Amino acid sequence: MDLTSHPLVVRARRLATDLLAPEAERIDQEGVPASHIEAVKRSGLLGVAAPAEYGGAGAPPAVLRETAEILAGACCATWFVQTQHHTPVQTLARGERAVRERLLGPLSRGELLSGVAYAHLRSYPRRPVRVRREGTGWRFDGTVPWYTGWGLNDVMLLAGVTDSDKVLFAFAEAREQPGLRASAPMRLAALTAARTVSLELDGLWLPAEAVSLHTPYDRWAAGDRVKTLSTSPAVFGVAEAALSLLDDEAATPLRSRLTGLRERAYALADAPVPQARGEERSMAGAEGAGHGPTVRGAAAGPGVDDWTGPGVDDWAAERLAVRAEAYDVLRAATTAAVVAGGGRAMALTSRAQRLAREGLFLLVQGQTAESRAAHLRALGGAPATTGERDR
Numbered sequence: 001m002d003l004t005s006h007p008l009v010v011r012a013r014r015l016a017t018d019l020l021a022p023e024a025e026r027i028d029q030e031g032v033p034a035s036h037i038e039a040v041k042r043s044g045l046l047g048v049a050a051p052a053e054y055g056g057a058g059a060p061p062a063v064l065r066e067t068a069e070i071l072a073g074a075c076c077a078t079w080f081v082q083t084q085h086h087t088p089v090q091t092l093a094r095g096e097r098a099v100r101e102r103l104l105g106p107l108s109r110g111e112l113l114s115g116v117a118y119a120h121l122r123s124y125p126r127r128p129v130r131v132r133r134e135g136t137g138w139r140f141d142g143t144v145p146w147y148t149g150w151g152l153n154d155v156m157l158l159a160g161v162t163d164s165d166k167v168l169f170a171f172a173e174a175r176e177q178p179g180l181r182a183s184a185p186m187r188l189a190a191l192t193a194a195r196t197v198s199l200e201l202d203g204l205w206l207p208a209e210a211v212s213l214h215t216p217y218d219r220w221a222a223g224d225r226v227k228t229l230s231t232s233p234a235v236f237g238v239a240e241a242a243l244s245l246l247d248d249e250a251a252t253p254l255r256s257r258l259t260g261l262r263e264r265a266y267a268l269a270d271a272p273v274p275q276a277r278g279e280e281r282s283m284a285g286a287e288g289a290g291h292g293p294t295v296r297g298a299a300a301g302p303g304v305d306d307w308t309g310p311g312v313d314d315w316a317a318e319r320l321a322v323r324a325e326a327y328d329v330l331r332a333a334t335t336a337a338v339v340a341g342g343g344r345a346m347a348l349t350s351r352a353q354r355l356a357r358e359g360l361f362l363l364v365q366g367q368t369a370e371s372r373a374a375h376l377r378a379l380g381g382a383p384a385t386t387g388e389r390d391r
Helices: 007-030 034-043 061-074 076-083 086-093 097-108 119-123 217-227 233-243 248-270 310-346 351-364 369-379
Strands: 114-117 129-134 137-148 155-162 166-173 180-182 196-207 211-216 272-274 280-282
Touching: 007 034, 007 061, 007 076, 007 351, 034 076, 061 076, 061 233, 061 248, 076 233, 076 351, 086 097, 086 114, 086 155, 086 211, 097 166, 097 211, 114 119, 114 137, 119 137, 119 155, 119 217, 137 155, 166 196, 166 217, 211 217, 217 310, 233 248, 233 310, 233 351, 248 310, 272 310, 310 351, 310 369
Parallel strands: 114 155, 129 155
Antiparallel strands: 129 137, 137 196, 155 166, 166 211, 180 196, 272 280
8 A cells, every 4th residue: 555645644744844843852851842743743644544523534544654764763752742642532432422423522622732651551450540439530640660751742531440350441631630749750761752751640540531431440451451562663664764874784674674564563453353263453553552542342342362372472473573573674664773873872862863763762662571571582582582472
């Protein structure tokens, strides 16, 4: 499929060329400004995967991936802030009616930007954020270790686990309020510009009408496992940006590997998940690791057994292997850019060192115990996965 003329791809390239790439080194040091987010909102890219009936583009997954590559290659920090938005949009599209009718339109049209606070669910059976009934709503207590886009997002999709081992996702305003306090922005080796904080929750109360998803933890986790196996398009975007700094002789063999891996990764992302009872459900909506739709396999309805077993484990193994290979090419491409830049690449104004640090970030973005173990095996020269889930 030739995507070069798709309106959203054209807009993404224009945004990247005119604003994001020229400003990227400065933004890396100073932080993503509100003006960048306003430009993203105006572009229509926040609605790329949103349903057309709510003002979104309803574009196919290939367009979502292509625009993600473009934005990440131009300014990974800006990409990372805005990519959080797609999970709330797709959660709302399949979620409870009250909050869907209130927020899906503004989020689909890019009038509001949403962040996410749910990665801590993957530490279960620990419950960093606990949820319990209080009156006509829900009370949240605990700590969100990582929240990106603080001061830039309008709303957030917040999740916690109840005493009955159910996950509850609800929307809150992304600001300090009774029961919600943010830390100072974190200083990180990469993407400090994305304004990541931790959130302390001490009796944050949200009404029942703010809830979008309430489902057993095991059901959500099974779908989340599938979602986190795919290679993020940002890996290909940052690698391609690094290769653009090389001459043809150095870039050609790496670009050949990158192109082949991209084709394999996206073909796998579009393939259906094998079902234990012979059913199939496509994962074609996922953008990539850690930031695609959270409700594939959760609100969509299949039971836990539908997403486990030898068929799914073999299916997962292939995706983990491609993901590890893509990281290897990303490392080679960003390292080559630094080597080609020589001593100048060590300056904070150098594009090569920024891309190398962004590459390090992508190694752990959306990481789970299963993907981490597979990646470590691959780094040691073993197959990326044994075919069994890592606990």
